[in-house]
Amino acid sequence: MSTGDEMPTTATYTEPVLRRIDVTAPLVADGSAAGSDQIKIATEHVSIKYGEKVAVKDVTLTVQARSILALIGPSGSGKSTFLRCFNRMNDLIPGAKVQGQVCLDGENVTDQDVSVVELRRRVGMVFQRPNPFPMSIYENVAYGPRRRGMNGRRQLDELVETSLKRAALWDEVKDDLRRKSGLALSGGQQQRLCIARVLATEPEVILMDEPASALDPVSTLRIEELMRELREAYTIVIVTHNMQQAARVSDVTAFFTMADDRAGYLVEVGPTGRIFTRPTERLTEDYISGRFG
Amino acid sequence: MTATPSQTIGRPNGPKPSLKGKSSRGIILADRAATVVLWGTGVLVLTILGAIIVHFALAAWGVVTLNFVVSDPSETALGGVMPILWNSIYMLALTMLIAVPVGILGGIYMSEYAGENRLTNAIRFAEEAISSVPSIVVGLFGLILFVDDLHLGFTALGGALALTFFNLPLMTRLSEQALRAVPQDERSASLALGATKWQTIRHVVVPLAIPGLITGVILTAGRVFGEAAVLLFTSGIGTPPHYDFTNLDLTNPASPWSPFRPATTLSVYIWKLNSEGLGVFKNQIVDGSAAILISMVLIFNLGARFIGRVLSRRLTAA
Numbered sequence: 019m020s021t022g023d024e025m026p027t028t029a030t031y032t033e034p035v036l037r038r039i040d041v042t043a044p045l046v047a048d049g050s051a052a053g054s055d056q057i058k059i060a061t062e063h064v065s066i067k068y069g070e071k072v073a074v075k076d077v078t079l080t081v082q083a084r085s086i087l088a089l090i091g092p093s094g095s096g097k098s099t100f101l102r103c104f105n106r107m108n109d110l111i112p113g114a115k116v117q118g119q120v121c122l123d124g125e126n127v128t129d130q131d132v133s134v135v136e137l138r139r140r141v142g143m144v145f146q147r148p149n150p151f152p153m154s155i156y157e158n159v160a161y162g163p164r165r166r167g168m169n170g171r172r173q174l175d176e177l178v179e180t181s182l183k184r185a186a187l188w189d190e191v192k193d194d195l196r197r198k199s200g201l202a203l204s205g206g207q208q209q210r211l212c213i214a215r216v217l218a219t220e221p222e223v224i225l226m227d228e229p230a231s232a233l234d235p236v237s238t239l240r241i242e243e244l245m246r247e248l249r250e251a252y253t254i255v256i257v258t259h260n261m262q263q264a265a266r267v268s269d270v271t272a273f274f275t276m277a278d279d280r281a282g283y284l285v286e287v288g289p290t291g292r293i294f295t296r297p298t299e300r301l302t303e304d305y306i307s308g309r310f311g
Numbered sequence: 312m313t314a315t316p317s318q319t320i321g322r323p324n325g326p327k328p329s330l331k332g333k334s335s336r337g338i339i340l341a342d343r344a345a346t347v348v349l350w351g352t353g354v355l356v357l358t359i360l361g362a363i364i365v366h367f368a369l370a371a372w373g374v375v376t377l378n379f380v381v382s383d384p385s386e387t388a389l390g391g392v393m394p395i396l397w398n399s400i401y402m403l404a405l406t407m408l409i410a411v412p413v414g415i416l417g418g419i420y421m422s423e424y425a426g427e428n429r430l431t432n433a434i435r436f437a438e439e440a441i442s443s444v445p446s447i448v449v450g451l452f453g454l455i456l457f458v459d460d461l462h463l464g465f466t467a468l469g470g471a472l473a474l475t476f477f478n479l480p481l482m483t484r485l486s487e488q489a490l491r492a493v494p495q496d497e498r499s500a501s502l503a504l505g506a507t508k509w510q511t512i513r514h515v516v517v518p519l520a521i522p523g524l525i526t527g528v529i530l531t532a533g534r535v536f537g538e539a540a541v542l543l544f545t546s547g548i549g550t551p552p553h554y555d556f557t558n559l560d561l562t563n564p565a566s567p568w569s570p571f572r573p574a575t576t577l578s579v580y581i582w583k584l585n586s587e588g589l590g591v592f593k594n595q596i597v598d599g600s601a602a603i604l605i606s607m608v609l610i611f612n613l614g615a616r617f618i619g620r621v622l623s624r625r626l627t628a629a
Contacts, residue, residue: 139505
């Protein structure tokens with residue numbers, strides 16, 4: 019099977035599938051004037067262990083600012099675990115240990131004296147299962163800003179509105195922001211609410227752990243469309259099982275797999291178009307063409 | 312593959328059992344039996360509650376009048392229970408004031424901070440052990456500690472502290488369970504948004520656990536209302552004198568607001584009258600007191616549920 023004919027690549031990605039994004043909402047996140055060749059995240063020899071078990075082994079890669087990196091690979095190859103070291107969510111797992119360096123704008127986030135609270139504001143995360151709080155839509159979005167002490171009603175109103183607009187949810191929820199629970203929304207809307215909730219903390223990087231795997235195809239396309247819009251202002255790293263999704267949305271794709279000792283490792287990373295058409299590694303080719311066994 | 316149909320996975324070809332056959336009779340019978348037994352259990356629980364309420368409603372008919380509720384035992388021929396009812400409410404408030412905050416904080420520690428280790432195992436063991444100590448023993452302990460060693464005498468404070476000893480393990484355990492039942496996803500979501508651990512507990516975990524926490528409050532309160540053995544030796548037995556509610560001096564044992572005075576509750580009063588009472592209207596007073604006690608428990612439970620609903624709505628929406 020010829021992969022080039024079957025798989026859409028970024029080159030073929032031209033027209034947005036759905037045009038519901040509010041383009042009037044300003045997309046300014048990290049104020050820095052750097053171009054897209056600026057390195058936002060760099061990992062060096064990152065290994066992650068759960069107790070004695072090595073989950074991720076020696077991963078070195080970089081993520082450009084304002085680009086989308088997709089992490090693909092079979093279950094158990096350590097993609098999610100690797101993603102979670104960017105915002106130190108692995109800290110929550112007893113026995114998890116990260117070795118090596120994970121640098122955000124040149125600063126090693128694995129250092130003990132790094133404030134995880136500050137880090138997680140700069141590096142937001144969207145989870146696999148939409149998990150809005152059982153609060154009103156408004157309170158869901160205002161949650162992050164409130165926790166860092168923002169209380170002004172006007173300020174919050176404005177931030178909630180901008181965040182919902184950027185997450186392409188405003189028009190659907192603006193009439194009962196305060197009355198309707200976040201849980202009363204559909205799955206796709208809930209996930210966009212979770213994205214809005216992250217945007218309200220004004221992050222620079224957004225991590226997405228299979229953000230569309232629990233959604234129907236229409237909602238999935240809408241999330242993908244949203245990701246392309248957000249890429250203008252944010253650096254995005256997405257874990258996905260869906261190779262078409264990686265091909266549609268990402269600029270760079272990293273392929274992970276498991277070694278014989280079941281430790282996940284990085285096989286190759288490169289521009290998405292090339293990975294899906296001319297991978298250099300046999301393992302990658304087998305995986306993207308469905309011959310992975 | 313060249314498997315013949317009979318080798319494929321699934322129901323083999325061949326004669327199929329009729330949909331109206333008797334092959335699955337036993338399974339269906341077991342299913343029906345389970346339904347009947349479980350419904351029966353539910354109905355039994357309701358019937359017991361209903362029977363208790365009806366019995367005391369009938370027994371107390373004609374006894375419980377407004378006069379009975381608001382007068383002192385010495386005021387009329389039948390007597391009244393006002394001071395004793397007051398003591399029950401007072402003891403409840405005093406005990407809950409200590410046991411609920413400490414119990415919830417203990418639950419937060421056990422669920423969010425302690426983890427699984429020898430210390431927490433020891434704490435759980437202690438919780439169970441204390442909960443299963445007979446209450447008369449807790450009463451004796453209170454007598455020795457508060458009444459004698461600390462020279463407090465029979466006081467509401469001593470009674471409330473002894474009740475706290477008795478109830479804290481239950482309140483802590485129920486709080487821990489309520490907090491643990493909050494999905495991990497909610498905690499992750501909050502932490503990933505840059506909230507601290509305490510902010511996550513304060514703004515997400517506790518509000519979501521409120522229904523379970525209310526259950527803990529209700530069960531703890533029920534034991535305060537109903538407990539007689541612990542209080543016999545700590546807050547005293549006796550018919551309270553006339554209370555002067557305008558006396559607000561908390562250090563004066565004559566003030567009904569003071570924790571430093573004996574306080575006979577309804578349960579203790581019922582026990583005392585029933586075992587030692589001599590008056591002509593003894594049985595009427597006991598039935599009336601029991602009816603009032605049951606009403607208080609029901610009112611408290613319904614009230615606590617209502618407040619819990621309002622609270623969880625407020626906390627999760629603001």
